[in-house]
Amino acid sequence: MRKIATALMIVLLGSLLLWGMRVDAQMHALKAPREVVWKDFLGVNAQFLWFSPERYNQQMERLKALGLQWVRLDLHWDQLELAEDQYNVAALDVLVRDLERQQLKSVFYLVGSARFITTAPPESPYQDQYPPRDPEVFAQRMALLAMRYPSVDAWQVWNEPNLIGFWRPEADAAGYARLLEASTRALRSVAPDKPVVGAGLAFFSDLPGGASMFEQLGQLGVQRLNTIVAYHPYTQLPEGNMRGSNDFALRTRELNDVLRRSGVPAIWATEWGWSSYSGPKEAQDIIGRNGQADYVLRRLALMSTQDFDRVFLFTLNDLDTRATVRDRDYGLLDLEGNPKPVYLALQRFLKITGPRLVPAEPPQIAKKIDGLYNIAWKDEKGRNLLMFWAEKGAELELPGVTRAVLHDPLTGRETALGNGSWVKVKTKPSLQILTWD
CATH class of the missing domain: 2.60.40 (Immunoglobulin-like)
Structure with missing residues (x-):
C-alpha cells in the first residue's frame, strides 16, 4: 500500500511540474488500450429532479437518440430527509420507475449532510456542505436507498470531497475514508452485486498546496475496499490548461497507470465538460456554444485513449437560475430541451464512428x-x-x-x-x- 502511495505521489509531483507549462511541440499519435463501445463507455450527468417528469422523459428520449444509456444523478441528503426519519422521496420514486421504463442505466451519488446530523456550526449558511457527525448514519441512508431502488446500477459515495464546497471546513482524507468504508460495508450488505463508486474527486484529486487526495487515501489503505475510483478531469482546454501543454494526456496516463497497478476494479471520470455560458467570466474561459461542441469532441476522442472504463459528460440539459451563471449552460440540450450545437456534433460523431471502435x-x-x-x-x-x-x-x-x-x-x-x-x-x-x- 505504501509503495503505491509513494509511486502516486512521485507521478503527481512530476505531472504538476507540467501543469500549465508549454512543452516542445510534437506529434501525438495516441492509441486506446482496448475497444470502445460508446453506449457502455460514454454516459452523461443529468439533473432530472430539477424538471417535471414530462420534461425529463423528453430529455431521456434525446439521450437514447444518441445511442447512449448511462446517466449519473445527484441526490442531496438534506432534500431527501427533511428531518430525522421524515423522508421526501415521492418524486424520486417516480424518477427511478421512469429510468427503468426507459431502460436507462444509472449511477446515483448521495452527497451532503442532513440538518439533524451535520457538523456545521449552527450559524453557518452551508449546513449541507459539512460531513455528518456519524458516518454510519450516512451509510445507513445509502443502504436504505439501495434497498428501495434495486434497479439502480451503481452507487457513488459523496462528491468532490477535496473541494471546500462539498467538505467544510477543509478537505479531510481520513474523514472521507471513514465515510467511504462505512458506506461500502452498508451497501454491500444489502446490494452485494451492485458496484460501489468512490467520490468523484475534483480535477486530478488536487488539494490546496499541491497535495493529492488519491495519494493520501492510498496511504490510508482505501484500495482494500475494492471500490471503483472516480475523478473529474476538468481543464481549460481539451488538451490541458494551456495551449500546447498536453497536460491532460500526461496526467491521466500517469495517474491511471498508478491506479491500475494499485488494483482498482475500474476507473471512471464521473464529470467532465465545458459550459457554453456567456459571462460574466468565472473560472472557465468563455468559449460559447460552438466552442463547447468543439471542446467536447476533442476531449471525448482523447479520453477514449486514456484507460478510462467509463466517462460521464457534464451535463445533459441546461439548468435554470437555481444554478450559478456558469453551471446553467453545461448541457447538451438548452433549457427547453432543444439540441445545442454540442448535441448535434456529438450525434454526427457517433454516427460516423458507429457503435463500436477497435484500436x-x-x-x-x-x-x-x-x-x-x-x-x-x-x-x-x-x-x-x-x-x-x-x-x-x-x-x-x-x-x-x-x-x-x-x-x-x-x-x-x-x-x-x-x-x-x-x-x-x-x-x-x-x-x-x-x-x-
Whole structure:
C-alpha cells in the first residue's frame, strides 16, 4: 500500500511540474488500450429532479437518440430527509420507475449532510456542505436507498470531497475514508452485486498546496475496499490548461497507470465538460456554444485513449437560475430541451464512428506536423478511421491512403478525397475524421 502511495505521489509531483507549462511541440499519435463501445463507455450527468417528469422523459428520449444509456444523478441528503426519519422521496420514486421504463442505466451519488446530523456550526449558511457527525448514519441512508431502488446500477459515495464546497471546513482524507468504508460495508450488505463508486474527486484529486487526495487515501489503505475510483478531469482546454501543454494526456496516463497497478476494479471520470455560458467570466474561459461542441469532441476522442472504463459528460440539459451563471449552460440540450450545437456534433460523431471502435495502428504520415493529435481506429465493418486535429493548420499527407472521405462533425460536411495518389487534407484546430476502406 505504501509503495503505491509513494509511486502516486512521485507521478503527481512530476505531472504538476507540467501543469500549465508549454512543452516542445510534437506529434501525438495516441492509441486506446482496448475497444470502445460508446453506449457502455460514454454516459452523461443529468439533473432530472430539477424538471417535471414530462420534461425529463423528453430529455431521456434525446439521450437514447444518441445511442447512449448511462446517466449519473445527484441526490442531496438534506432534500431527501427533511428531518430525522421524515423522508421526501415521492418524486424520486417516480424518477427511478421512469429510468427503468426507459431502460436507462444509472449511477446515483448521495452527497451532503442532513440538518439533524451535520457538523456545521449552527450559524453557518452551508449546513449541507459539512460531513455528518456519524458516518454510519450516512451509510445507513445509502443502504436504505439501495434497498428501495434495486434497479439502480451503481452507487457513488459523496462528491468532490477535496473541494471546500462539498467538505467544510477543509478537505479531510481520513474523514472521507471513514465515510467511504462505512458506506461500502452498508451497501454491500444489502446490494452485494451492485458496484460501489468512490467520490468523484475534483480535477486530478488536487488539494490546496499541491497535495493529492488519491495519494493520501492510498496511504490510508482505501484500495482494500475494492471500490471503483472516480475523478473529474476538468481543464481549460481539451488538451490541458494551456495551449500546447498536453497536460491532460500526461496526467491521466500517469495517474491511471498508478491506479491500475494499485488494483482498482475500474476507473471512471464521473464529470467532465465545458459550459457554453456567456459571462460574466468565472473560472472557465468563455468559449460559447460552438466552442463547447468543439471542446467536447476533442476531449471525448482523447479520453477514449486514456484507460478510462467509463466517462460521464457534464451535463445533459441546461439548468435554470437555481444554478450559478456558469453551471446553467453545461448541457447538451438548452433549457427547453432543444439540441445545442454540442448535441448535434456529438450525434454526427457517433454516427460516423458507429457503435463500436477497435484500436488500430496509425497510418504513415509523410511530414511531421507540430501539435498534431491523431487517433486510429477500425469500426465494426473493418473500415479505417483517423481522428485528427492540430492547433495550427497544416497539410496532412497519408502516402498509404489513396481514397478517403473527410468528415467534419461540427458542421456535418463530408468531402471525398483522393484521385489515385496520396490523400492530402488540411488540418484544423477542431476534430475531423477521415474514413477509408
